[in-house]
Amino acid sequence: AYSLPKAIKQTGIDIRVALPKYKSLRVSEEPKLIVSGQVNSQYYTLWESLIPNTEVTLYLLENEYYFGREYIYGYGDWEYEDNPARFSFFCNAILDAIEKIDWHPDIIHCNDWQTAPAIGFLYTKSENSYSWANTSSLLTIHNLAFQGRYPSSRFKSTGLPQELFHQNCFEYYGDMNLLKGGILLADKINTVSPTYAKEIQTLEYGFGLDGILRMRTEDIIGVLNGVDYSIWSPQNDNYIPYQYSYKELEKKNECKKMLQEILNLPISNSPLFGVVSRLYWQKGIDILANALPEILTLDLQFVILGTGDPEYQRKLLDLQNTYPDKIRVEIKFERDLSHKIIAGCDFIVMPSRYEPCGLTQMYAMAYGTIPIVRRTGGLADTVKDITPINIRKKEATGISFKPLTPKTLIRSIGEACEVYKNKDLMKEIQINGMLKNFSWEKQSKYYVSIYKELIK
Numbered sequence: 001a002y003s004l005p006k007a008i009k010q011t012g013i014d015i016r017v018a019l020p021k022y023k024s025l026r027v028s029e030e031p032k033l034i035v036s037g038q039v040n041s042q043y044y045t046l047w048e049s050l051i052p053n054t055e056v057t058l059y060l061l062e063n064e065y066y067f068g069r070e071y072i073y074g075y076g077d078w079e080y081e082d083n084p085a086r087f088s089f090f091c092n093a094i095l096d097a098i099e100k101i102d103w104h105p106d107i108i109h110c111n112d113w114q115t116a117p118a119i120g121f122l123y124t125k126s127e128n129s130y131s132w133a134n135t136s137s138l139l140t141i142h143n144l145a146f147q148g149r150y151p152s153s154r155f156k157s158t159g160l161p162q163e164l165f166h167q168n169c170f171e172y173y174g175d176m177n178l179l180k181g182g183i184l185l186a187d188k189i190n191t192v193s194p195t196y197a198k199e200i201q202t203l204e205y206g207f208g209l210d211g212i213l214r215m216r217t218e219d220i221i222g223v224l225n226g227v228d229y230s231i232w233s234p235q236n237d238n239y240i241p242y243q244y245s246y247k248e249l250e251k252k253n254e255c256k257k258m259l260q261e262i263l264n265l266p267i268s269n270s271p272l273f274g275v276v277s278r279l280y281w282q283k284g285i286d287i288l289a290n291a292l293p294e295i296l297t298l299d300l301q302f303v304i305l306g307t308g309d310p311e312y313q314r315k316l317l318d319l320q321n322t323y324p325d326k327i328r329v330e331i332k333f334e335r336d337l338s339h340k341i342i343a344g345c346d347f348i349v350m351p352s353r354y355e356p357c358g359l360t361q362m363y364a365m366a367y368g369t370i371p372i373v374r375r376t377g378g379l380a381d382t383v384k385d386i387t388p389i390n391i392r393k394k395e396a397t398g399i400s401f402k403p404l405t406p407k408t409l410i411r412s413i414g415e416a417c418e419v420y421k422n423k424d425l426m427k428e429i430q431i432n433g434m435l436k437n438f439s440w441e442k443q444s445k446y447y448v449s450i451y452k453e454l455i456k
Contacts (some may be wrong), residue, residue: 003228006054007444013451016105017051018094020067020086021060028052031060035100037093040085040159042066044093046101061093083114084150084178088158091118095125104131106455109138113148116182120160120170123185136454139186141179143356144200144207145282148178172208183212187454190221190447192357193378197222205354221450224381225357226440232363239339246434249427252343252368259344262337263328265301271420272301273413274345274369276338276360279308279316279331284351284374284404289315291406292327295413302327305334305341343367346426347416351409355379361398365433370419370426371398372412382438386419386429397433 001017008015019025031047038044045062061067066086074080091110095118098105110118116139125132155165155176165171170181183189191197197220199205201213213220230236234244234252241258244251260267279285289312296302296319304316304327316329330337342348348364350373357378361371365382373379383398390396399419401412419426 002051002054003226003440004444004447005051005056007226007440008447009054009056010441011444011448013448016057016059016103018059018061020090021047021062022072023068023070024072025060027058027060031058035097037096037100039092039096040089042089042093044089044097046093046097059094059097061090061097063089063093066090082157084148084154084176085157085159087114087148088117088160088178091115092121092159094118095121099131105135107136107138107451109140110182110186111140112142113146113179113182116148116178117158117160119182119185120164123164124161136187137185138188138190138450138454139182141183141189141191141200141356144179144191144205144209147180147207147209149175150178152176177209180209180212183209183216186219188219188221188450189213189216190223190450192223192225193381194222194224195380196354196356196377199354199377221446222381223446223450224378224438224443225359225362226443227359227362227366227438229366229439232366234343234367237339237343239336240343241340246368246431249368249430255340255344256346259303259340260301262340263303263330265303265328266325268301270299270301271346271417272303272344273347273349273372273416274302274341275304275306275349276341277304277306277350279304279306279312281309282353282355283308284353284409285309285312285316287351287404287406287409288349289319291409291413292316292319293322294406294410296323296326298414298417300326300413300417303330303341303345304328305330305332305337307331307333342369345369346420347372349409349413350374350379351404352376352379353404358382362436362438365397365436365438368430368434370416370429370433372416373398373400374404375400375402382436384432386415386425391425391428394428394432396429397436398429 005015027049029049031049034048036045047060049058051058119137170176172180242251242254277283320327320329347370355377364371371383373383384390384395385400386396399412401408
């Protein structure tokens, strides 16, 4: 809700962002009250501000009962029981507020199941109101695993019309599925990488919605996420001890030494591998944990930053106790340390089972840190494997592997160690990655193209 709207605004489009006015949300400019109203027996107030450091209008929808809570969705694996009612209220209230301020958007761009109900409300309004008849909808799916599936008894609490609860809309095997309804009603659908757009239409990656998505295949588009290089660039990163460009890679080595020092690892010229990730099954952390005992017998070091499944956390910490000079495990999320790891490591490891887009591999390439990835989703779209032809064409940017097993991961780590010994090849791959452009300015053009198609 920051970098993409900012880039789209720069193309001249009047893009406006709407969010619930969460208790934890902070804005740099004091918002002004513009309208209030009532839907689903709940009152709302709409405030207007700007997204910090942009000219993008930000609408904040206030309702103390739904959004004045400590957490956004819940805490950890526990979520608020009334989440479908909370987010459906937000969707309904935003459309109601838009009517009151007399602004007529050409497109409502929704994200994931939380705002998919807006497409249902828009569908109903367009049937009954001329002012909405020409408004199109785009639904972006970031991770198909999260669908907003709840017992059918909760459908009434959403405020969606009961006539939309059927097998060709929000009903799903007796439950309600908010994402499914959005997929079937949206004018266009996009995911966050071209490969993931294809993968979700298969049984393996479709999470039960592959058949529905194949029905909409002509309307599904894959657009990679972008990188905000004002935040993720070694040339201007204030979190790292030495700033550098592809012409000054010796300074990257100084970042490595500083990282080893911070983590109390022996200062070594051995290759340093990093993981910056949520520690969950989707990210292949179980495969990594099973492979690490053999990996750590090699001449290398490992650092892992993240939180997640307690079982994986325990396994990784046990490995740290067994190999204290080879691995550091930091069970936390810390922004400045994540930057230091991405700058200081030689390789970043991402053994994901599925990865809709992935950003860490793109950050890593910007810092001359070579990604080692499972070939899936956005990882397949962004990382060029070190095949002989890619090396010859100077296109190789990392190591990708398939299938996802401890053996293939061990083999890929071993391959990386051999690359590390070949300093010329190592430098060439680093520079190839650093010269890649995954900016939002570039990726936003694809969204502008979709918008133009929707308003033809």
